[in-house]
Amino acid sequence: MGDGEVDDLLIGDDKRDDLQMGDGDSDDSMIGDSDSDDLMIGDGDRDDLQIRGGDDIQMDLTVQTHGGQNKQRVKIIFSPGKTRSYLPICEPDMKPYIGQRFPTLHDGIEFYRRYGAICGFDVRLGTQRKDRYGRITLKYVYCHKEGEKHSVAKKPPTDAETSKSARRLASKRSGCKAFILLINSGSTYFVKKFEEHHSHALCSERYKHFLKANRHMNPGHQRFLMNCARVNMGPLKSYRLYKEFVGGYSNVGCTSVEFKNFSRDLKAYGKGCDAQMLLTNLFEKRELSKAFYFDYDTDNNDHLTRLFWSDPIARRNYAAFGDVVSFDATYTTNRYNMIFAPFIGMDNHRRIVTFGAGLLSKEDTNSYSWLLEKFKHCMARSPHMIITDQDQGMKNAIERVLPETRHRYCMWHIEKKIGERVPFQLRSNKSFKKKIDAVIWSDLIEPDVFVKEWDKVLDEFNLKDHAWLGQIFDAREKWIPAYFRDYPLSGLFRTTSLSESVNSFFGRYLNKASNLVEFFMQYDGALEAQRHAQDVLNSETASSIPKMKTPLPFEKHAMEIYTKKIFLETQSEIAASCYTCRILSISNDGPCCAYKINDGINAEVFDVVYNSNEGTYICSCKKFVRLGLLCCHIFVLFKDTKINAIPEKYILDRWTKNAIQKISFVDGIDVTDKDDPMAEKEMALSRLYSEFYHCVGLFDSDTGEINSFQLALKEYRESRSTIDKSLPTQSTKRRLFENFHRSEVPSVASILPPVPVYTKGSGKRIKSAAEIAMEISKKPLRLGKKCNKRTNHDSRNCDKFSGEATSSAS
Known part of the structure; x- marks a missing residue:
């Protein structure tokens, strides 16, 4: 242990009758018991000592570790009968003495516990005596190695128990007689007896942080672990992260076991009442803001079965970007296997934005109908289009609740199934994939062209009689882009990455083992991250000035109105109108002027018609209809007709910089941002953490400044400890849990947790042959x-x- 600055005597595990002491040139001698830690003890004399009989021999020795920085004194007493005892030496004010008084029994026990932590031993609570009023009048506190291990006769194991391996725990008891006796004397407790001699070697400085007295979860640990839990970080990762903050495992103040135990207690808090606690939180949110909307449903036994919620920011986002909604109910993200069904849209930066979410215990038409009814009532209008998977119950619910909304199947799910359903030899056929993708993904062809091209591909690869391909062809009007060319904003979610993006996003924050309260906090954390990313993009849009590619005035106008992301897309179209597009012909018919244009990218020719009376531009590529953004073909006419600014009719608010700022009310309710009084305390703590780390960063390598700051913090902590010592540990822990969950555990839960169910998407799924082949290839x-x-x-x-x-x- 450590490197001493003096000559060393090693007291270790060798059980010998004699003790020999020498200087630094002599061999080290080892004396100790089998479970003691090694001590390095300095001594400068060379006189050899052998114990053969007579009086006890006492040695007052100094332990030096870590280059002499830490010192510990211990007095070892050797008796003639091969016995020895260890007498720890510490500062007088840290050592108990007979007659010492304490205001409470807790203070006396804690004083002895701190004494043991300094000297190198743990303590255990022992015998106590109470008076007729239940007050403790006598209390023993022992060294943790007091007593002997008693062997208990065990029953022969049953057949069921023989397969279980028994835990083999070593005993730490060695018959130590060290103790302290506290006696009540009215309003105080005093030390009646104090035995300070130990029969075992004391813990060395290097391993003192493993003592129970030095291992506990203080409020700093607890708050850190709870903050990590909010972002779905487990106890072991939290422990390793905390180690990096404090500079090493020995400085953490506890082990990973304490972190895991606290995390276990945190998860167990409110068990069986989490549904009621969640609803209590939601009711409080609605009291704070009328714009917060939620509703729920229960079964006949008062178990929660359905829940929908949307906060003011989500409702405001829907008012701005709710043209097209993606509704995916394939996530199971809580311990009850309730289906998590978020309503997703696309914001003015082409990033996903959440409008609300639901939890369902069943995947049937009635459950989906209930959820869509609440969504429609919350948002005060139906979306123009809703995108889902091919679930029949969902299809029936949309027809029932949203009859005016165009229903479209998610192409990501269908394309993924194509690769699984076609014959095995075609799954890796690049030619087949290229040709089938060109047909199903093209939004520049009309429906009749799609049918011809589809038949051509199926004929080429002998798939005409493929039953499943026949089924999805019959449902082509629900998913093929060619059938949505004339529908507004139908091209928003045409990419395959949307479902993967949403799944990946929520997967980073949500945990399938979470209870409902934890799930809701993790969901809030996900939304906070999503909205922070949106704020970053808004800031970049407001502060940056992109470089112009052309001298055209409508390019500068586009930069002024659109977000950065949308402007860069529009700028590419404007540049293409100048450098790659060619006008093939122009024909006039009264107020209408028809252009034939080739954009240099596609082989086909696009027809653009300009009506001078109405000021309208219509292109056969229909990009403005599909996306709400102008194409390079129309920009050719802008340039040719000397247009200086994009006409108002061709500017969709959803793509502009001020898309959100224009929305203040939804269904007559103010949905602008409001301060949350419940978050005031969390914000104050966040500012405190930020200030602390800022101060730490200022110190650099000035040891004096660091020590002064540490001393000031220690003095404040000790002053707070004296104020809060009246609060029992369990009370403080319960108060932390209540703050974390923002709710107390109800004495009686009127709403019970959901009954765990097996949903369509739960359990281990059957993997396709293609997926198995891909996994094998990666091994x-x-x-x-x-x-x-x-x-x-x-x-x-x-x-x-x-x-x-x-x-x-x-």
Whole structure:
């Protein structure tokens, strides 16, 4: 242990009758018991000492560790009968004495606990005596190695128990007689007896942080772990992160076991009442803001079965960007297997934005109908289009609740299934994938062209009689882009990455093992991150001035009105109108002027018609209809007709910089941002943390400044400890849990947690052959002993082995 600055005597594990002491040139001698820690003790004399009989011999020794920085004094007493005792030496004010008085029993116990932590031993609570009023009048507190381990006769194990491996725990008791006796004397407690001699070596400085007295979750640990829990970080990762903050495991103040135990208690808090606690939080949110909307439903036994909620910011986002909504109910993100169904849209930066969410216990038409009814009532209008998977219950619910909304299937789900349903030999056929993608993804062809091209691909690859492809072809009006060319903003969610993006986003924050209260906090954390990213993009848009590519005035106008992301897309179209588009012909018919334009990208020719009376521009590519943004073909006419600014009719508010600021009310309710009084305390703590780390960063390498700051913090902590010592530990812990969950555990829960269910998407799914093949290809190859080749098989399923087995059998 450590490197002393003096000559060393090592007291360790060798059980010898004599003790020899020498200087630094002599061999180290070892005396101790088998479970004691090694101590390095300095001594400068060379006189040899042997204990053969007579009086006790006492040595007052100094332990030096870590280059002499930490010192510990211990007096070891050797008796003639091979016995020895250890007498710790510490500062007088840290050592108990007979007659010492304490205001409370807790103070006396804690004083002895701190004394043990300094000297190198743990304590255990022992015998106590109470008076007839239940007040403790006598209390023993022992060294943790007091007593002996008693062997208890065990019953023979049953058949069910024989398969379980028993825990083999070593005993730490060695018959130590050290203790303190506290006696009540009216309003105080005093030390009646104090035995300070120990029968075992004390813990060395290097391992003192493993003592129970030095291992506890203080409020700093607890708050840190709770903050990590909000972002779905487990106790072990939290422990390693905390270690980095404090500079090492020995400085943490506890072990990973304490972190895991606290996390377990945090999860167990409110067990069986989390549904009621969640609803209590939601009612409080609605009291603070009328714009916060939620509703729920229960079964006949008062179990929560359905829940929908949307906060003011989400409702405001829907008012600005709710043209097209993606509704995906394929997530299970809580311990009850309730389906998490978020309503997703696209904001003015082409990023996903959340409008609200629901939790459902069942995936049927009635459940989806209930959820869509609440969503429609909350938002005060239906979306123009809703995108879902091919669930029949969802399809029925949309027809029932949103009859005016165009229903479209998510292409990501369908394209993924195509790769799984086609014959095996086509799954890796690049030609097939290229041709089928060109047909189903093209939004520049009309429906009749799609049918011809689809038939052509199926004929080429002999898929005309494929039953599943026939089914999705029959449903083509629900998912093929060619059938949505004339529908406003139908191209917003045409990319395959949307579902993957939403799934990945919420997957980073939500945990399937969470109860409902934890789930809601993690959901809020996800929304906070989403909205922070939106704020970053808004800030970049407001503070940056992109470089112009052309001298055209409507390019500068586009930069002034659109967000940065949308402007860059529009700028590319404007540049294309100047440098790649060619006017093939112009024909006039009264107020209408028809242009034929080739954009240099697509082989086909696009027709653009300009009506001078109405000031309208219509292009056959229909990009403005599909996306609400102008195409390069129309910009050719802007340039040709000397347009200086984009006409108002061709500017959709949803793509502009001020899309959100224009929305203040939804259904007559103010949905502008409001301060949350419940978050005031959290904000104050956040500012405190920020200020603390800022101060730490100022110190650099000035040790004096660091020590002064540490001393000031320690003095304040000790002053707070004296104020809060009247609060029991459990009370403080419960108060922390209540603050974390923002709710107390109700004495009686009127709303019970959901009954865990098995949903369509739960359980281990059956993997497709293509997916299995991909997973196998990612595994490292192994050397087969039979075939001596680098393959994915082993000796048991090697072709050579099976051939040898067959021949031997014959």
